[in-house]
Amino acid sequence: MQIIIVGCGKVGSILAEVLSQEGHDISIIDTNDSVVEEISNNYDTLGVVGNGASYSVLKEAGIEKAHLLIAVTDSDELNLLCCLIARKAGNCRTIARVRNPIYSDEARFIKDTIGLSMIINPEYEAACEMTRLLRFPSAIDINLFNRGHVELLNFEVEQGSIIDGMQIKDMRSKLKCDVLVCTIERDEKVIIPNGDFKILENDIVSIIAPHKKAVEFFVKLGMIPNPVKNTMIIGGGKLSYYLSQQLLKYGISVKIVEKDRTRCEELTELLPKAMIINGDGTDKKLLKEEGLKDIESFASLTGIDEENILLSLYVRSKIKGKIITKVNRICFDEVIDSLNLGSIISPKYITSEYILQYVRAMNNSIGSNVETLYKIKKDKAEAIEFYVNEGSKLIGVPLEKLDLKDNLLICSINRNGKTITPMGQDHIEKGDYVIVVTANARLHDLSDILRR
Structure with a gap:
């Protein structure tokens, strides 16, 4: 597919790298010429320096033939405008990153009015993932x-x-x-x-x-998966707001520690059922006074990675509860993974993963039948969900008779809403969703699981 990416920050660069590796024809747009040059050279993409909301810039990037435009600049309004112009100029599908909570309640209206294929809010999606973890600690x-x-x-x-x-x-x-x-x-x-x-x-x-x-x-296993009853959150940004909103709905009590007094006043109005503390979350005395030893979960969600990491390491030495650490810079993942930080959340990485899932699902209509893909330990293994189309040569063959590649496992078959844990005598049928885990290079079709 021909894909245009507007905005070459962390998310844009991740998307350019992965999508170019998957064989798509990528054009990137950014106002920073050095960033455009670096990404273009590294990932063999067409680079255009300029404003992604400009028709002439979009035309230079190939909007008239593009299948998809992804707008992930730092400005919500610019992202929406890029998508609106792209829809008029090229009639392609569009994805916009929109982060401001003001727009969250209006997302469906905006999506339908502008004709967006997808709106993604990094902090909201990260909060959903964190909520699942705190409900299943x-x-x-x-x-x-x-x-x-x-x-x-x-x-x-x-x-x-x-x-x-x-x-x-x-x-x-x-x-x-x-x-x-x-x-x-x-x-x-x-x-x-x-x-x-x-x-x-x-x-x-x-x-x-x-x-x-x-x-x-x-x-x-004796690891009773009951949801936590309470949580302490350090940092009062968008992510903390979305997370608190969801946890309170599930009856989980929330305490937020935030330095900025004005932001505390805002959160008090937005989250009347939460306890908002105006103070420094790195102050050990404050944490003790606010009952750190009695909390069942802790989330360090400030805007500074180093602060989040040190906080989580300290709290890990004080409690046995669930710990979540927000880390945005994923370039040092091997170092971060070696630390005992509990569950690590990166809104930017989650954003790129959701967009990649949409692109792969969109690509199904062109030939591939990948529905969902997750990286395990970054690039060391992948879990891939396939939808079985009519004509697949795997249909009806018992799994034990399939000549599967090494380092590959068929993990699950979902048929008409029923999940099957596959055994040798089971087989695949048209319309099944099949999940495969593999350490091989990425599979583009379900038939790629066979040796030949």
Whole structure:
């Protein structure tokens, strides 16, 4: 597809890199000529310096033949204007990043009026992900497939866990749980295990299952997945507002610590059921006075990564509850992953992932049948959801008779709303949603799971 990306910040550069690697024809637009030159050289894209809301600039970038325009500048209004002009100039699909809470209640009206294909709010989407984690605190990370019916959950094997030393093939019979282990992360390596593989303490295990079965599994492990009852949030920005709004709906009490007095007054009006504290969240005395030792969860959501990391490390030494750390700069992911920061959230990374999912789903009509794709441990493995089209050569063949590539696992089949944990005798039918985990290069079609 021909795709134009307006705005070359963190999100725009991630999208340019990934989409160019996936074979799309990418044009980028930004007012910073050095940034345009760097991305163009690195990812073999057409670079145009200028304002993305200008018709002449869009025309130079190829708007008349473009299939999709993605506007991810720092200005909500500019993003919307870019999409509006692109719709008139090229009649392509459009995606706009819109962050201001003022527009959040009007998102559907804006989307329909301007004719946007998608509006994405990074802080809101990040808040949704954090809410899922706080309602299911046993998990480090939760990814959704098949419109939320199937979950991919990561968790760490604790000391004394009943699965420490257990072979994967024995888990179903011993635990009486219908979940499937997809990957094991050990010593910085991601392994797609067979039935003989033995799980050990400190392994990061990924399982895939419907929510109810995942809950049953965590109960059997003694990791009771009850939602937290309270949380302390450091920082009173947009993300904290969206998160608090959602948590309060679920009856979770919220305490926000924010330095800026004016912002505290705003939050008091916006969130009357939350407790708003005007103070420095890095002040250990303040945290103690506000009952740090009694909280069940903690989220460091300031605008400074270093502050969030140090806060989470300190709080980790004081409580056993769920910890969430906001980190925007993902270029040091190996260092960050080595720290005990609980669940790490990056709104910019979440934004790029949601947009990439839309592009892949859009690409289905052209030939590929990838519905959803998640990176596991960045680029070391992938979980991919396929929709099975008519004519697939895998239809009707028992899975045990498929000559599958190495380092690949068929994890789940969703058929007419029913989730099947696949066994050798199961087969794939037209209309199924099939989830595959692989350590191979990205699969473009379900048939790519075969050796030949």
